Amino acid sequence: MVRNPERRAALLDGALAVLAEQGARGLTFRAVDAAAGVPAGTASNYFSDRDDLLTQAGGHLYVRFAPDPEEAERAMAGASTAEDVAGLMRWLLGRMRDNRTVYLALLELRLEATRRPALRETLTRRIRQDLEENVRGHQEAGLPGGRSEVVMLYLAMTGLVVEHLTLPGVLDGEGDVDALVGALVHRILSGAGE
Structure with a gap:
C-alpha cells in the first residue's frame, strides 16, 4: 500500500x-x-x-470532527451552569451543522456497521471513547450533573441532530432549535440540582 x-x-x-x-x-x-x-x-x-x-x-x-483545541478551550472557558451547558450543546450543534457532510457520512457508516463487524468495532470503540471523554470533561469542568446526565444529553442531542440535519420539517412548530437545545439541557439537568 x-x-x-x-x-x-x-x-x-x-x-x-x-x-x-x-x-x-x-x-x-x-x-x-x-x-x-x-x-x-x-x-x-x-x-x-x-x-x-x-x-x-x-x-x-x-479527524474531521475534532475541533481546534483552542476553539474547544474557549467554548469551555468559565462554563459552570446549566445555561453554560446549553451553550456548549448549541456550539456542538453548530459544529455538526457546519460539518453536515461528515455527520451524514457518520449516519451512513452507522447503518453499514450493522452489517460489517470490523466497521462496527471501529465505530463502537471511537464513539464510546468520545462519550467517555465527554463524561470526563464534564466532570472535570465542574458542570452540573454527573455521568447519567451526560449520557442522557448525548442521547437527546443525537436525536435532535439527526432530525435537524436530515428531516428538519419534523421539528416545524416545535420552536427554534436553539430553544429546544436549552429546554432539553435544563430538563435533563433539573434532576441534578439545577
Whole structure:
C-alpha cells in the first residue's frame, strides 16, 4: 500500500463526501477517486478493499470532527451552569451543522456497521471513547450533573441532530432549535440540582 498521508486524507475526505451524497451503496473506489480529485485507480492503491475503505473512513470521521483545541478551550472557558451547558450543546450543534457532510457520512457508516463487524468495532470503540471523554470533561469542568446526565444529553442531542440535519420539517412548530437545545439541557439537568 502507498504511504502518502496527505493523499490518504484526501481520499478519506472523498469517501466521507461520497457517503453523505450517495450513501454506502455509492461508495466505490472510482467515486472516491472522483470526489478526491485524484487519478482513477488511486484509491485501490491505498485501501485493500471496500471494507478497508469503510473502516478507515469510520476512523477518519473524528479527524474531521475534532475541533481546534483552542476553539474547544474557549467554548469551555468559565462554563459552570446549566445555561453554560446549553451553550456548549448549541456550539456542538453548530459544529455538526457546519460539518453536515461528515455527520451524514457518520449516519451512513452507522447503518453499514450493522452489517460489517470490523466497521462496527471501529465505530463502537471511537464513539464510546468520545462519550467517555465527554463524561470526563464534564466532570472535570465542574458542570452540573454527573455521568447519567451526560449520557442522557448525548442521547437527546443525537436525536435532535439527526432530525435537524436530515428531516428538519419534523421539528416545524416545535420552536427554534436553539430553544429546544436549552429546554432539553435544563430538563435533563433539573434532576441534578439545577
